[in-house]
Amino acid sequence: MILFRAILFFFIFITPLKANIIYNLIKIPNLEVYNVDAKNGLRYLYAIKPFRLGLNVEKNINCFNPGKKILDKQYKIIKKNLDRYSLNFLKKINLRYIVLCENLSITEINTAGIPNNKTRTLILDIKFNQNHFERAIHHELFHIINDNYKELFNENIWKNLNKRNFGYSKCSTCSENWNLELLNNQSGFFTEYAKSTASEDMAEVFSHLMFYKNKVYSNDPIIEKKILFIKKNILKIDNTFKF
Amino acid sequence: MIAKIKISKSERIILIFLIILGVFTFTSLIILKNKCLFVKNYNPNDIKFDNPENIVILNVECGNVIIELYPNISPNAVKRLKKLIKLGAYDNAAFHRVIEGKLIQAGDLEFGKRENLDYGKVGSGKSGLGIIKSELDEKFEYDRGTVGLARTFELDTEDSQFFIILQDEPLFEGEYTPVGKVRYGLEVLETIKFVPKFHIVPRPDFINSFKMLN
Numbered sequence: 222m223i224l225f226r227a228i229l230f231f232f233i234f235i236t237p238l239k240a241n242i243i244y245n246l247i248k249i250p251n252l253e254v255y256n257v258d259a260k261n262g263l264r265y266l267y268a269i270k271p272f273r274l275g276l277n278v279e280k281n282i283n284c285f286n287p288g289k290k291i292l293d294k295q296y297k298i299i300k301k302n303l304d305r306y307s308l309n310f311l312k313k314i315n316l317r318y319i320v321l322c323e324n325l326s327i328t329e330i331n332t333a334g335i336p337n338n339k340t341r342t343l344i345l346d347i348k349f350n351q352n353h354f355e356r357a358i359h360h361e362l363f364h365i366i367n368d369n370y371k372e373l374f375n376e377n378i379w380k381n382l383n384k385r386n387f388g389y390s391k392c393s394t395c396s397e398n399w400n401l402e403l404l405n406n407q408s409g410f411f412t413e414y415a416k417s418t419a420s421e422d423m424a425e426v427f428s429h430l431m432f433y434k435n436k437v438y439s440n441d442p443i444i445e446k447k448i449l450f451i452k453k454n455i456l457k458i459d460n461t462f463k464f
Numbered sequence: 465m466i467a468k469i470k471i472s473k474s475e476r477i478i479l480i481f482l483i484i485l486g487v488f489t490f491t492s493l494i495i496l497k498n499k500c501l502f503v504k505n506y507n508p509n510d511i512k513f514d515n516p517e518n519i520v521i522l523n524v525e526c527g528n529v530i531i532e533l534y535p536n537i538s539p540n541a542v543k544r545l546k547k548l549i550k551l552g553a554y555d556n557a558a559f560h561r562v563i564e565g566k567l568i569q570a571g572d573l574e575f576g577k578r579e580n581l582d583y584g585k586v587g588s589g590k591s592g593l594g595i596i597k598s599e600l601d602e603k604f605e606y607d608r609g610t611v612g613l614a615r616t617f618e619l620d621t622e623d624s625q626f627f628i629i630l631q632d633e634p635l636f637e638g639e640y641t642p643v644g645k646v647r648y649g650l651e652v653l654e655t656i657k658f659v660p661k662f663h664i665v666p667r668p669d670f671i672n673s674f675k676m677l678n
Binding site for chain 1: 563566567602617633634635638639
């Protein structure tokens with residue numbers, strides 16, 4: 222009986238990652254604080270060891286600890302972009318933690334970021350496609366906005382903005398073409414990737430608006446409608462928001 | 465005439481060895497064993513407080529921890545804590561979660577009392593008074609000695625469990641409801657039992673009593 226108790230104790234209580242303060246806040250192991258002094262209240266954390274996550278038993282999200290040099294370099298870029306969001310706006314969209322790691326993947330497919338509005342966390346791959354890295358930050362942040370304001374970013378209304386014969390893929394990774402280069406063919410989409418799902422399409426419009434600021438210009442009437450839709454609804458969340 | 469007998473070299477070595485053994489035994493059994501030996505115990509009656517109605521005394525094995533509550537910052541949380549303290553609900557509650565040098569947590573009134581400690585469930589127990597809303601303050605600084613109300617992963621789930629941090633934790637700011645700060649006796653809390661790598665402390669230390677000053 223004593224031996225049984227000892228074994229039970231060992232398995233129940235020896236869970237070192239659970240003794241970690243950051244783990245208790247956002248349920249991601251192996252993180253350390255990078256910076257918690259950002260004026261807009263964002264807390265930047267980084268992986269000190271690789272971590273695996275998953276809502277189910279299967280842990281299908283993987284990310285690795287970044288090297289110090291690249292972390293320092295990319296952090297500056299990420300912070301510069303995220304500093305454009307005010308404390309008030311970030312509170313409204315429920316975002317507080319930015320986790321920096323490299324080679325982020327979900328079910329072995331590389332991704333720029335993984336938002337989780339329940340834990341108020343956005344995981345960012347600091348080594349993601351460097352040509353589109355800054356824009357991808359805003360793209361991933363939009364998913365947090367979308368998850369918190371599903372009623373504003375109604376997918377059925379959005380789908381009706383497209384040409385009648387167009388249909389999105391069943392999921393963001395179902396399409397074979399994930400190209401992020403700007404399209405110039407009056408198709409109603411900024412990129413090929415935008416054709417994957419309504420939510421990715423919205424995120425692409427938002428990220429182009431944020432990255433190119435007022436320089437984003439399209440003579441495509443569908444894109445024009447999409448830009449208006451995004452702007453109108455973002456301003457409903459925070460009427461002081463600046464693109 | 466009695467001849468003086470000189471101690472031989474080997475006898476001298478044995479004598480020195482016995483002295484060292486004695487010192488070692490005394491140190492390990494008396495000094496090191498007594499974790500409270502060098503811990504100052506504060507008597508609240510010797511201290512003058514400006515706001516005695518918000519001073520509470522947490523008594524543990526090594527002495528008193530004197531805490532000032534902040535009803536102006538978290539009125540509902542302080543009201544809940546005072547109510548449970550006045551009921552004596554925290555007496556014999558375990559410090560079930562202790563992270564070395566970082567945090568101690570107690571106050572599970574359902575599964576964390578001395579008489580019915582349940583290792584499988586401790587940390588998930590309730591007070592029976594229901595949960596209360598989080599009272600978050602972004603500007604409140606969670607520095608060493610801050611007392612906060614614990615909650616589940618979700619906000620607005622605070623009940624009876626509280627924690628005291630043993631180092632500055634800026635990550636807690638705007639995350640947890642602050643209820644007060646340790647004014648005297650933080651070193652007493654550093655003697656609370658922890659087991660490295662265990663997130664629930666086996667055979668934990670207990671609160672002897674948790675009382676209002678007045």
